[in-house]
Amino acid sequence: MSALRGRLSAVSDAGIAVFVSGVASMGLEILSGRIIAPQFGSSIYTWGTIIGVFLAALSLGYHRGGRRAAADASTDRMAWLLMATAAYVAGIVFAGELMITALSGLPLPARFASLPAVTLLFGPPTYLLGYISPYAAELAETEGVGRASGQVYAVGTVGSILGAFGTTFVLIPTLSVAHIGFVFGALLVGTAVYLTYPPLSGLTARSLGVAALLVVAAASGSFGVAAEGRVLYESQTSYQQLEVTQLNDTRTLYLDDQTHSAMDVNDPTRHVFGYTRYFHLPYLLADDPDDIDRVLFVGGGGFSGPKRFVAEYDATVDVVEIDPEVIDVAERYFALDPSDPQLNVHQGDGRRFLRGTNHTYDLIVLDAYKKDKVPFQLTTVEFFELAESRLSADGMLYANVISAESGPASKFYRAEYRTLSQVYPQVYTFPTVGGTTVQNLELIATKDGTRVDAGTLRARNERRDIGTDLSREIDRLRAEPPPTDDVPVLRDDRAPVDSLLDPMVGQRYVVQRAPTNGTATPSPALDPPVRNVGLEPAAARGAGV
Template sequence: MTRAMPLWLLLTLQTAVSAASLVVEIVAGRMLAPHVGMSLYTWTSIIAVVLAGFSAGHWWGGRLAERPVEKALSWTGGALIAAALTTAIAVNLLRLLATPLLEAVGHPVWGIAAITMAVFFLPSFFAGVPAPVLAHVSVTRAAPDQQGRALGAMFAAGAIGAIAGTLLAGFLFISWLGTSATLAVVTVTYVISGLLLFWLARSAALKIASIAALIALALSGLALATPSPCTLESNYFCIRTVDMSADPDSPVHLMVIDHLGHGMSARDVPTVMFTEHAAMLDELARRRAPRADFTSFFIGGGSYSIPRAFTEHGTGPMVVAEIDPAVTALAERDFWFDPETVTILHEDARRALLTRPDQLYDVIIGDAFTDVVVPVHLVTQEFFELARARLTEDGTFLMNVIDYEDRLQALGSIVRTMRQVFPSVEVWTQATQPDPGSRMVFVIAAGNSPSDFDEFSAPMPFRMTFGALGDQFITRIADARGQILTDDYAPIDRLIGRPD
């Protein structure tokens, strides 16, 4: 005979389990970011896998609901203990499987899906089991004229829990606790809920379930003790500082945001760039600027390597729109950046330009591309029109683009789109013959007039030569492979893709 189960208790259980399961879904994105980045592909995989897990769990829960109440509740309690165990191991399981799966699968998009399935399907599956069981119990225990209300209340409790879990994960847990501690909270929630169901069912397996619960809590503690891959875990990114110094007396640091390097700086040589795109952006900005003390606007700060170099060169006022204050804080702490040298706007760059119509710049620098992760709203015709409106008459808009030698669909589309807005659009890259299918880094320079040079070299730290691609070649690429990108339709994730 089961213990008394008032509706409020069943509703509380449903709300708690639903909230915990949605916390895991949101946290999954942050956990995957250091391994595969945060992109349309990442969130698509997470949502698909989690929903698949919920669906399979609901199906199994429906089968359990057909059993006597005591057995149904016991099995459901077991499912929640299993949810606690699989959630507790998620952090370390991800670190164990991410690299081997990516290497085994080959294609990064399918690799993201494989990692997500391996780590997050089972927690979602087990968390999906209670809903139909609790709903069935609430209906069968309600008076005949109250069964509809009971069922509706259970559905509402699930939805309220999902909303609460999403808000708690996004606005509180991740930024205040971090991913490991957040999953520890979820594990505890599952443990309490599972043991409560065993107790309500008066199950003889309560002692065994308690041992499994202790194991889950121990595994969760192990995950908490495992060093975080992030130097800082902000509301937006997992950010790391990596020491690249060959000489400890002359430090060089790399900033890694999620899974990719976003900038490198040396303490003793602030004017030297260490990446192709930074070297091109720095040199092209200064060469194309209408005067030595030119004004500049940066879309993103990263390690603030170029603003730091501009300060050494003695350029004019700089404005940096960096959406994440933690990035700026880390640049100041580990990358020798002085925030007093620039005006920093901790907001989205497009909004920063849109809401300040009276401010014009000689140079606008966009560093939007990070492998397969591209902010769509920063590569559209509408954005380019906004950028041109914020340039002086002789101003230049620069942005880096990453594409592959045998595709060039992203490059062609951005060039074709920019040509709808700017009279002159140039494409710069390293002046060497690329390997077939290789990943290539470009910088597009757009403005009212072309550059008065077609080649330059820059230290990074060894000198590298860069050149402008021929206009006829770029036109051919834009016409054959490009499409105009707009706020309504900009499939940049698919265009950049990866070679099969």
């Protein structure tokens, strides 16, 4: 320790404390999104709450610290503040999920639902870190208040920059939430010990105690056994939290604690969730199903749809998936064969891929939406016009939308319908459950202006061998368009997707298993409350392909 202090002799203890507090505060702010999102989503309301709480807590800490700096500021006092913050971080890692669950049931409007949890989890440690800067300014050896303050602001900002970039590009893609919390806690404890070296006996005992708490908290957060089955793999990717579980013969992919895909390990191309059967409807809507030669899936997940298309049809299937680790997991756990000549997997953003590709597609399947997180750039008129320009003369766009068919939670579906209708002459709606229930709503937009009715689809279903009997799905076709006067057309310069999704917060998302012996059944992994890590209180996890 003495050698380290010698090498850092040019840097004041106050400067080190400010730098570390900047790293920790901004790092925790980035990390908080990953901790809060599974229960409350990651909408603009959630992130606005996170940013507002952190700024408020820091401001209060600056204010209180400034008033007490003249009497209390000392290196030892800053060390105690860092140690107390580390102890609170250990508590977040150890019991954060329980605290979030306890607070998620408070009767608040949906857009404010995350406020109590964010305040309780991250307000106190951020408030404590706010004391560091005014204490450091008081202890600065620089002459003049302005110069001392400027130096503190500069050092703290540099630390915040490092905390933001380091957490975003290094820690989250590499470590779990629990282990990232341990890193920040260990950094705070180490800095506290460094500031008071040789340490006081009281600080030494407490530093050992806090270090032990961090180790226990990190260890408890890294053991994975869930009600949904045995955890086979989990990771924090650059885009989301990823987890693979297996219960009996069903293997499930969770992204941000939402069910995104499921596979029967004994029959990898079988439809596990009922809504994936609707993917075959374009083969009935087409005048000739053999004309569907090239298909693009925007969003890969567990590759349920692409795998079934490759197995069933003589078509080239392209898939563009933004998260490279999702592709890797699909290969390792979901029977994705990247060497299949019919299947081409591309890593990247779907809209950017469509801008750059020179292929023309007969069918584009848009499956990149979640219940709480929808990339707005894939919902607008401009995007649908881009997709239309990449479709063949009789091409179709298929959108797997999570919303309700009617009621307040239907706003996103109805806005998407209205937006698609600006570009395509015909839009078909196939609800998978119906009514006011939040569900998978399948929208199919065609360039062909001739409307195909349910009777024609039934006749084609009996006549054509497309590998899947869609009688039940055809019965879901809605003959009339939904009312759209009260919802906007989504455009790049105005796409209020978060406010359209807001009415779904607190509602159960129902997804059915594929028919067994002629009967579709609710998925037991989704309908009952499970370990309470869904987006809303006692809600089921969401689903995608």
